[in-house]
């Protein structure tokens with residue numbers, strides 16, 4: 001872990017970023033389709049989605065590297081839709097670091113200040129400061145080729161922060177690092193963004209990265225923002241099958257609504273009647289019930305739950321920190337259950353009763 005040693009000189013002006021129906025089209029294809037979003041001042045905001053969903057295109061429009069086909073973009077009160085990139089006071093961190101190989105780390109970090117014609121003593125102060133912040137001050141005289149991937153990414157972050165950007169844009173900054181380092185770097189980057197109060201937009205296709213770092217996440221599919229909210233909300237209350245499936249593991253069971261009212265919803269499914277706390281559906285609606293594997297319990301003896309279903313145990317996979325059990329219900333339905341090691345069951349009898357609460361069952365409209 002790299003802790004932060006931050007002083008007041010590195011601190012951005014806090015501004016919101018607002019997109020109004022921002023669109024980028026290539027012929028008939030909308031790479032970004034009417035994106036409406038308000039990113040709050042100082043927020044660490046994630047664009048998350050599968051390859052090709054439009055997240056890089058949206059980020060590049062915010063950076064000024066791509067011109068929108070239509071719509072508007074504001075940094076605070078400033079309409080920057082057609083403002084050249086260099087006049088937006090935003091800085092970008094790329095996946096491939098994009099460092100100058102022939103320059104020292106100090107020269108790389110100070111590069112953006114030369115372009116802004118910052119006086120030499122002020123430049124030295126800011127470069128020293130930001131190198132300390134991301135803990136690369138001991139590497140100042142080396143060249144990028146003499147640094148590890150994680151260290152190079154910190155140089156790229158320092159180079160972006162040294163210009164005191166109003167907006168920091170991060171394009172899959174950790175994807176070239178190994179899994180362990182990626183996890184370590186997450187909290188460091190989050191701390192930098194939060195301590196400097198920089199409004200930051202971070203692109204990733206890694207849902208774990210987004211869930212663990214973001215203030216809010218916009219989940220994108222086919223150029224559209226499908227859902228936008230804090231990590232817990234998009235994970236626990238996905239608005240459709242796509243979001244539920246993209247954000248971690250999920251069990252899906254098709255069904256038909258029997259009744260829905262203020263007390264909740266009852267759905268007829270191949271597992272029997274299931275009860276959900278949420279409402280908003282109509283009788284006879286075709287729906288998909290979603291439940292996260294860690295929300296299901298193996299019931300012992302007299303244990304009770306709002307929903308109880310009997311299944312056959314198929315297999316258990318060891319996953320380091322926990323176990324994943326697979327169960328079968330008839331020929332069609334399979335259910336996965338995750339248990340932590342401490343709370344795990346040794347399954348000796350294949351006939352098992354599973355239980356879950358009505359709050360944990362999410363009823364989603366079935367797309368036709």
Ligand code: ATP
Pocket residue numbers: 026030031049050051052053054055056057058205
């Ligand atoms: P990845 O995670 O793979 O980088 P992404 O979500 O960032 O994907 P984008 O790079 O924003 O996706 O691309 C969105 C869509 O726009 C894709 O279908 C892509 O093929 C298309 N696209 C991007 N640039 C162009 C272009 N210059 N001409 C035509 N289509 C393009």
